[in-house]
Amino acid sequence: RKEVEQDPGPFNVPEGATVAFNCTYSNSASQSFFWYRQDCRKEPKLLMSVYSSGNEDGRFTAQLNRASQYISLLIRDSKLSDSATYLCVVIPYDKVIFGPGTSLSVIP
């Protein structure tokens, strides 16, 4: 089993739609969780951290379920500029593990 798994995608959604990405991780000792965004031909950039209590940043909401070892990202009112690959990131100890990524295309 891979350390971090994500929805395979790609997700093609119309502008204004709500889209949710899921991610599972295998190491129960993982301490930190993030969603990163990677635009084509660019390095990954931090989108948001994920906390046990859940957190929201504008149109983006992240949730963590430690019991199920599951992380989610919800994007509301999708914009064309949201088109990118979204990477689930898990940090067990001092190693940063990336999920395979989910590709999102927002269509006019």
Added chain:
Amino acid sequence: SAVISQKPSRDICQRGTSLTIQCQVDSQVTMMFWYRQQPGQSLTLIATANQGSEATYESGFVIDKFPISRPNLTFSTLTVSNMSPEDSSIYLCSVGGQLEAFFGQGTRLTVV
């Protein structure tokens, strides 16, 4: 936060040759990470580079193929040795840990 300068940004190399990628960080960091991102794939950790000791390699990666140097707390190099077309990829260095990971701009390598 950390700012990482990575070079070269891209290169086209002949098979059988070697390329050394450099990363310079604007602050002292204990660990630096080297990743490979093959076309259409996510980031795969190659190795963790600690200052003053040998790098720790992940399964599937060996020192002879990807030698790493870490001469001080702000600098590291990754060499891709005896290259083949299968080594064509983006290579990224990274620093960080519990709170966030920061990345160099990446080196886009094409082996012909």
